[in-house]
Amino acid sequence: MDRRTLIKHIGGVGAAAALAGCSVQEDTGDGSGSSDGESGGSTDSQGPAGTATAWYSLSESELAVREEVLSTFNEQSQHTIDGADISDLKKKTSSAIPAGEGPQIFDWAHDWAGNSYEQGFVVDQSDEVSVSLDTFTETAQSAVQYEGNLVGLPYGAETVTPIANTDIVDSVPESVDEMVSMMEEHHDPDNGQYGLAYPFDPYFTSAWLQAFGGYYFDPSAEEPLGINSEETVRGLQFALDNLAPYMPNDPNYEPQAAAFAEGNAAFTINGPWSLSGLNSNDISYEVFSFPEMSDGTPSPYTGISVWYFAKPMADGGAAAKAGRQFTEWFVTNEDHLLNLANEQGAIPVLSSLVGSSDLPAEVQAYSESAGQGVPMPSDPRMGDVWGPVENALVSAFNGDATAQKALDKAAEQIRSNWE
Template sequence: MGQAEAQTFKNLIAEFEVEHPNIQIKMEYKASLETALQAAIPAGKGPDLFIWAHDWIGKFAEGGLLKPIDQYVESDPNYLNNLLPIAREAMQYKGHYYGVPFAAETMALIYNKNMVPNPPKNFDEMKQIMEKYYAPDKGKYGIASPVDPYSISAWTQAFGGYYFDDKTETPGLNDSRTVEGFKFFFNQIWPYMAHTTDANTQVSIFTDGNAPFLVDGPWIISNIKDAGVNFGVEPLPPIVVNGTTYYPRPYAGVKLIYVTANAPDNKMQAIWTFLKWFSGSDNVAVTLALQNGYVPVLKSVENNTDITSDPVLSAYMKALEHAYLMPKSVKMAAVWGPVTDAITAIIGGKKSIEQALQDAQNEALKAINGG
C-alpha cells in the first residue's frame, strides 16, 4: 500500500475514533507481510487484524491463523444483504466468515475514445474495430493486453470453463469448455495483438495510441491518465455464438480485513464495530473509491452519484457482475505454473491447445496430489 493510499485509511480510522472514542485502532506497515504474520500469529504476537486480498483466506484458515466471526456477521442480515454476491463469497471459507470485504478489482475493456467514440456492444463489433486498426507493419494493433493466466482468464473462462473449481478443489484445464475458451483467445484475440508477453510493452502500445483497446484492471488507470489518453472503460462485451450469449469471466480479487486468531474474545465486539463501520458504510466505500480508486462492493452505492458519475468506477463495478472470484483453496497454487507453461507452449507453437492444457492438467494434479 502506497503512502497516499495508506493516508486515506488513516483519515478514515481517525473519523471512526471520533465517532467511537472508546475504541482505538493502531495501523502499521509490515514488510514481507505473509512471512511476518505466519511467524507472529502462532506466537501470540501478531495483530488483531490485517489487510490483504481474499486469496490468502484458504491457507491462513487451514493454518489456524484466523478467527471465525460468524456470530457477528450472521447477526446482521442487512449487512450481508448489502454486499455484492462476489464480496459475500470472498469473505468465507468452508462455511465460516474470517474477515470483511471493502473493495474489489477485476479486468475490463479500456478504450481510446479518439479511436473508438462508442464502445462495442458485443464481441463482433469489437472484432470489427480490432480488424480496422490492426497494421503490425506500422506498429499498430487491434488490442493490447497482458498475457498471463490471470489477464486472459476473461476469455478462457467465458464458455463455462475454469482453471480451478473451489467447490471440488480440482483443476479443469482439460475441460472442453476451458479448451474452447483458450481457442477463442488464441483465434480471436491473439492474432490482433503484438506477439509479446511483456505486460509493460502491451500497456505502452495502448498508451502510445497504437491500439484502440486495452484489457486491464483498475490498477493501470493512473498510468493511462498520466499518458494523457482520452479513454473510457466498459465491462468486456458479450460473445454471441450461434444465438447463445456468453460473458467473458475475468478473475476478480476482493480486498479483505482479516481477523486473526490473536483477536481476544473481550475485544471482539469492538473489533466488529470497526469492521462493520469500515466495510458496511457508504461514506467509507465512496471515500476509498474517489481517493484510492477502489471499486466498491456495496449495493447501496451502485446508484450513488459520486460512483455513477465516475465512468471508471462504475464500469469496474459493473464488470464484477460476471467476474469469476479467484479461488481460495490452497490447492489453487498448483495451477498457476502449469497454465503459464501451457500459454508459453501454445505461443511458441510447441504444442496444440488441447495438448498443452492436458499436460497442464496432469502437472496441476500431480502437484496437488504431492507428486
C-alpha cells in the same frame, strides 16, 4: 492469484482525495459500533487505546489513497493503525504470522480465505464484530466466510473489463467481432502501435477460458479440475486466435499495461486499479463491459477485497480492538467507499451503495462485467492451480505448445501438486 505483485509498481502517482466526513465511531461490542459517513466522533470510554498493524500490497496510486485513509482514521480514533506496504505479502504473512510477528489485519482478495484459515493464519471473529453481514451483498457475505467462520470483512469487488483509448477509436464496440475488427484496423507494431495491450495470465484471460462453459477449478463439480476440458481449451484457442495477434510480444503485465498507459494501444483489458495511472498520464479512455460474443459469454474471474483478521486478533487485547474498529469503519464508511469508487474504480459491496447514482460510469461498467463473472474459488487447492496455468498460457502465447498440450501439462502438474 498474486496479481497485485505484478502491478505494484505500475500505477502512476495519483493524488489522494480528501476524506472529510469519514468519521470514526468506537466499537461497543454490542452491535451499535458500526459506522458510516454520518457517524459520530470517537470516545475514550472503551478501555485503553491500542495500536494495530495492517499489511497490504498496493500499486503506487492505490498506496497514496490508503495512506490518506489511515491518516484520517488515526486522527479521529483513540486507536492507531500502523500500515505497511509489503512487496511479497503471501510470503511475508506465511512466515511472520506463525512466528507471532504478523499483523492484526491484512488486505487481499477473498481467494486466500480457505488456505489462510486451514493454515491458522486467520481467525474467526464472528462473535466479536459489531457489523452485520446483511450490510453487504450476498456474494461479499459468502466471500468472507469459510466453513462457517468469519475470517474478515469485505469492502469492494473487482474484475477486469475492456477499456478503449478514445483518442484512437471513435466508439466502443458492441460485439467481440467488432472489437477484433477495430483492433486489426489500429494494429501497426512496426510503428509501436497495437490493437490490444492485455496481460496474458490466468486472472486476466479467465474471461475467455471460461466463455464457453470451461472452468479452472470448481470444488463443487463432479470433476473439480476443468483446466484441460474441451470447453476451457476452446476458450484459450479463441484468445490465441482473436486477441494475441494484436498484442505486444511480451505477455507479462508490465509491458502490456505500459503500452496502453503510454497511448500506444487502441484497447486494453484491465482492472480498476489501472485507472489512476491512466488519469495521471492524461489518457482519454472509456471503460465498457465485455461486448457480446456470437456463441459464448466472457466470464472473468471476480474477486472480493477483504480485510482479513490475522491470528494475533485472537488475543482480544487493545491491538485487536484497534484492528477490528478500523476494519469496521473502513468497510462501512460510505464517504470513503465512494472515494475509492471515484478514485480507483472500486465496485462497492456495501448494499446501501450498490447501484447508487453517485457511482461513476466506470464503476457501472466494471459492475456489469463482474455480474457476468465467476468468483475465484477460495478452496485451499486453488493455490496449486495458478502457477501451472500461468506457465501454460505463456507457453501457448509464445507458440511453444498448442492450447491443448499446454493445458494438459498444467492439469498433470496440478494433480501432482494435489497428491
